[in-house]
Amino acid sequence: MVAILETKNLGITFGTHQAVQDVSFSVEKNEFKSIIGPNGAGKTTLFNLLSGQLKPTKGEIYLKGQQITGSSVVERTRLGIGRSFQITNVFPNLTVLENVRLAVQSQAKLRYQAFTHYRSYQKFEEKALHWLHVALLDHKENTLAINLAHGEKRKLEMAMLLALEPELLLLDEPTAGMSLEDVPAILQVIKKIKEEGDKTILLIEHKMDMIMDLSDRIMVLFNGKLLAEGTPREIMDNELVQSAYLGGLYDEFTSQS
Amino acid sequence: MELFINLTINGLATGMLIFLLAAGLTLIFGLMSVLNFAHGGLFAWGSYAGVWLYLLTNSFIAGIIGAIFIGILLGFITEKWIIQPVYGNHVQQILITLGFMIVLSELLKVIWGPNQIAVTPPAYLTGSWEIGNILIIKYRAFIIVVGLLMYGLIYYMLKHTKIGLIVRAGVINKEMVQSLGINIKRIFLYVFMAGAAMAALSGMLIAPYAGVIHGNMGMEYAILAFIVVVIGGMGNITGSILAATLVGIIGSFMAYYVPELSLAVNMLIMAVVLLFRPQGLFALKG
Ligand SMILES: Nc1ncnc2c1ncn2[C@@H]1O[C@H](COP(=O)(O)OP(=O)(O)O)[C@@H](O)[C@H]1O
Numbered sequence: 001m002v003a004i005l006e007t008k009n010l011g012i013t014f015g016t017h018q019a020v021q022d023v024s025f026s027v028e029k030n031e032f033k034s035i036i037g038p039n040g041a042g043k044t045t046l047f048n049l050l051s052g053q054l055k056p057t058k059g060e061i062y063l064k065g066q067q068i069t070g071s072s073v074v075e076r077t078r079l080g081i082g083r084s085f086q087i088t089n090v091f092p093n094l095t096v097l098e099n100v101r102l103a104v105q106s107q108a109k110l111r112y113q114a115f116t117h118y119r120s121y122q123k124f125e126e127k128a129l130h131w132l133h134v135a136l137l138d139h140k141e142n143t144l145a146i147n148l149a150h151g152e153k154r155k156l157e158m159a160m161l162l163a164l165e166p167e168l169l170l171l172d173e174p175t176a177g178m179s180l181e182d183v184p185a186i187l188q189v190i191k192k193i194k195e196e197g198d199k200t201i202l203l204i205e206h207k208m209d210m211i212m213d214l215s216d217r218i219m220v221l222f223n224g225k226l227l228a229e230g231t232p233r234e235i236m237d238n239e240l241v242q243s244a245y246l247g248g249l250y251d252e253f254t255s256q257s
Numbered sequence: 258m259e260l261f262i263n264l265t266i267n268g269l270a271t272g273m274l275i276f277l278l279a280a281g282l283t284l285i286f287g288l289m290s291v292l293n294f295a296h297g298g299l300f301a302w303g304s305y306a307g308v309w310l311y312l313l314t315n316s317f318i319a320g321i322i323g324a325i326f327i328g329i330l331l332g333f334i335t336e337k338w339i340i341q342p343v344y345g346n347h348v349q350q351i352l353i354t355l356g357f358m359i360v361l362s363e364l365l366k367v368i369w370g371p372n373q374i375a376v377t378p379p380a381y382l383t384g385s386w387e388i389g390n391i392l393i394i395k396y397r398a399f400i401i402v403v404g405l406l407m408y409g410l411i412y413y414m415l416k417h418t419k420i421g422l423i424v425r426a427g428v429i430n431k432e433m434v435q436s437l438g439i440n441i442k443r444i445f446l447y448v449f450m451a452g453a454a455m456a457a458l459s460g461m462l463i464a465p466y467a468g469v470i471h472g473n474m475g476m477e478y479a480i481l482a483f484i485v486v487v488i489g490g491m492g493n494i495t496g497s498i499l500a501a502t503l504v505g506i507i508g509s510f511m512a513y514y515v516p517e518l519s520l521a522v523n524m525l526i527m528a529v530v531l532l533f534r535p536q537g538l539f540a541l542k543g
C-alpha cells in the first residue's frame with residue numbers, strides 16, 4: 001500500500017475566507033477517487049493546491065513520499081501530476097494535432113532530458129495521433145481547436161493530458177457544460193483510462209451515477225472541510241453526508257440524469 | 258509610373274527593414290508581454306558594430322556576421338540582466354528598458370564618437386538594373402530579398418519546428434504552456450536572442466541604405482517598429498510583415514509628397530487601428 005499522494009492539514013485562506021481547511025487525505029497508487037461537494041465547497045481550489053497553481057497558506061503535500069508543497073507547476077508536471085481544468089483549456093488557434101503534439105514533445109523532453117535526445121517529428125505525430133485515438137477524436141487532427149464542439153474540446157483536453165503520461169490525473173468536472181449526448185463519450189474515455197489500470201485518478205464531478213460507477217473511494221468536501229471519506233456505499237449510507245449535502249441534492253442529480 | 262514604382266520599391270525596402278526590427282519585438286511582446294524599449298538600441302549596436310567591422314575588413318559579409326553576433330550577445334545580456342528582473346511589471350519594464358536604451362546609445366557615442374559615419378554598399382550591390390525604363394537599385398532589391406527570406410525562415414520555424422510550436426502556443430496562452438511542463442522562460446530567452454539578432458541585422462542593412470548611421474537611429478526606427486507591432490497584432494509575424502510593408506510604403510510616398518507628415522500619418526493609422534481593432538489588423542488572439 002503506497003500512497004502516491006498525501007496531504008496533511010492542507011489549507012488556503014483568501015483574505016478572511018478559508019476556501020480549504022485542514023484537509024488531510026491520501027490516495028493510493030492506481031486508485032480511482034472522486035471528490036464531491038456543493039458549488040463553492042473548495043474542490044477546484046483543492047486541485048489548484050495539488051497542481052501548484054496556488055500555494056497553500058497551511059499544511060503539506062507529498063507526492064510519492066516527496067514533499068512538493070513549494071514546487072512549481074512545471075516541477076509537479078515533471079513529477080507526474082497531470083491536470084484538466086473545469087474551463088476548457090486548449091490552444092484555440094492551433095490544430096487538434098498541434099495541441100496534442102505540443103504535449104507529446106513536452107513529455108518526451110521531460111522524460112528523456114532534452115539535448116542528447118532527438119525525436120523525429122514523425123514520431124511525435126504518430127504518438128499524438130495515438131492519443132487522439134484514445135480520446136475518441138479520430139479524423140479531427142487538422143481541425144483548428146477553436147472550431148471544435150464543446151464536447152470535442154474536452155476530449156482534446158483529455159488527449160493532451162494523456163499525452164503527458166502522468167501517473168496522477170486530476171480531472172475537474174470533465175463533463176461540465178457538455179450536452180447530454182456528449183457525456184457518454186467522455187465517460188467512455190475515462191473508463192478506458194481506468195481499465196488500463198496504470199493511472200491514479202482524482203475526479204471532481206457532479207453526476208452521481210457516474211461517480212458511483214467509477215470510484216473506488218469518494219471524498220465529500222463541504223465548506224472547505226473534508227466531511228467524509230469512504231467507498232461509494234459508505235458515502236451513500238453516511239448520515240452526516242446525507243443530512244449535510246446529499247439529501248436534497250442527490251435526488252436532484254439522479255432525476256437529472 | 259516610374260516614380261510610382263520607385264517609391265513603391267523604396268517603401269518595400271524600408272518596410273522589410275522595419276519588419277526585421279518588429280519581428281523580434283512582436284514575438285517578445287506576444288510571448289511574455291514584455292515591453293522592450295531597448296530594442297532600438299540593439300538595432301543601433303548591430304549597425305555600429307557591423308559597420309565598424311565592414312569598414313575594417315572591407316567585407317560586407319563580415320559586417321553582417323558581426324552585427325548578428327553582437328545582436329545575439331547583447332540579446333542574451335539584455336534578457337538575463339535587464340528584462341528578467343522585471344517580468345510581469347510593465348511600468349518597471351518601460352523605465353528600465355528606456356534607461357538601458359539611453360545607456361546603449363550613449364555608449365555608442367563613447368566608443369565610436371558623436372559624429373555620423375558614412376557607409377556605402379559593397380561594389381557588387383552598388384548601382385542598378387534597368388528593366389524597360391525602370392531603374393531598380395540593387396541594394397534595395399537586396400534588402401527586399403533578405404527581408405522576404407527572413408520572413409520565410411521565421412514562418413518555417415514557427416510552423417514546422419518544436420520550438421516554433423511552443424512559441425505559437427505561448428503567444429496564445431503561456432500559463433497553459435507552463436502547465437504542460439515546458440519551461441517558457443528558457444524559450445523566451447532564445448526568442449529574445451533571435452529577435453535581437455534580427456534587429457542587429459536590420460541595423461546593419463540599413464547603414465548603406467541610409468548612407469549614414471548616427472547614435473539616435475535606434476529610437477527613430479523603434480517607433481516605426483512599435484507602430485508595426487500594434488497594427489500587425491502582437492505576436493503575429495505575418496501581420497508584422499504586412500503592417501511593415503504598409504508603413505514602409507506610406508512612409509515612402511509621404512516622404513516624397515508631404516515629408517513633414519510622414520511619421521504623423523503612420524501614428525494616425527496606429528491610432529485608428531487601436532480604436533477600431535485594438536487586437537491589431539491581423540490579430541490571431543480573438
Ligand atoms: N483565487 C481566489 N481568490 C479568492 N477567492 C477564491 C479564489 N478561488 C476560489 N475562491 C473562493 O473559494 C471558494 C471555493 O471555490 P472553488 O474551489 O472554485 O469551489 P468548487 O470548485 O468546489 O465549486 C469559493 O467561495 C470561491 O469564491
Ligand SMILES: [Mg+2]
Binds near residue numbers: 043
Ligand atoms: Mg469547481
